[in-house]
Amino acid sequence: MYPQFRSPCPVASALDLVGDKWSLVVLRTIFAGRHRYNELADITEKISTNILADRLARLEEYGLITKRAYQHNPERFEYHLTERGADFLPVLQQLAIWAREHIPDRWSLPGWFAEGTARQFYPEPGTEGAALNPRAG
Amino acid sequence: MYPQFRSPCPVASALDLVGDKWSLVVLRTIFAGRHRYNELADITEKISTNILADRLARLEEYGLITKRAYQHNPERFEYHLTERGADFLPVLQQLAIWAREHIPDRWSLPGWFAEGTARQFYPEPGTEGAALNPRAG
């Protein structure tokens, strides 16, 4: 499930999972309510599809997201955050706060992101968590 | 000073600066009180020296650290956090909290890291901020 870690340092280990150019951008996009492959591919940052497919597979392997079919014939999939993935929200929030403070002309942070909590993005197993989607209203 | 950004998204932009395998590990090491090249090279994660030199140059270019001589003949340098770099502490703290919760057998977080504030790691210009070094006691 996990790769070989460089060391037992928590910071280095987290980066062994998501410390590349695209993983956290993909995660951000899922937080933003985009769950299907084409929605994840069609972002302003222009990720190429081989990279997207690879990152989705890795994030799933590391337990940050789940892949589940939402229809059959043909099978189509949606990618959702696990609890483990939703718990990444504070990391993204702090990254965004840093960037807003120190890089000029960045987008402002939407309320659902700035004030959101991890729990809001992780539908409890067996419930209709999607009804509580904080990006909907 | 800054590279070309993929988009104005704060998360993506922050990753354009430090979204690689080593930048945040180098920053972590400086937070831990190691300021000289050989101290930064001699870490458990085994960074190679060309990568270290390149990351130090980039972190300096992006204004996260400063390089200053602490002696002449031969000239030797120390790398210190700027305010901008010290402000990365919450990002590292959240990354570490995530890793401690979700990856087994990681190092526990030292108090100076877990309870530290950015201000403690950025010596005010013209003062002896090093006297307040939170890792000293």
Added chain:
DNA sequence: CCTATCAACTTTCATATTGCAAGTGACTTC
């Protein structure tokens, strides 16, 4: 039927980044 389209990838190949090892130059110590 035949062509077209869409979704979700996969493949190919060129370019960029990373990693290892060895080398360099200024100075210090034996």
Added chain:
DNA sequence: GAAGTCACTTGCAATATGAAAGTTGATAGG
């Protein structure tokens, strides 16, 4: 003056990333 230390730099192989085109399974239209 030979050897060692420090702070890099260079060369080159291995790995990762990026752009574009191809593939597969299905529905839709003429």
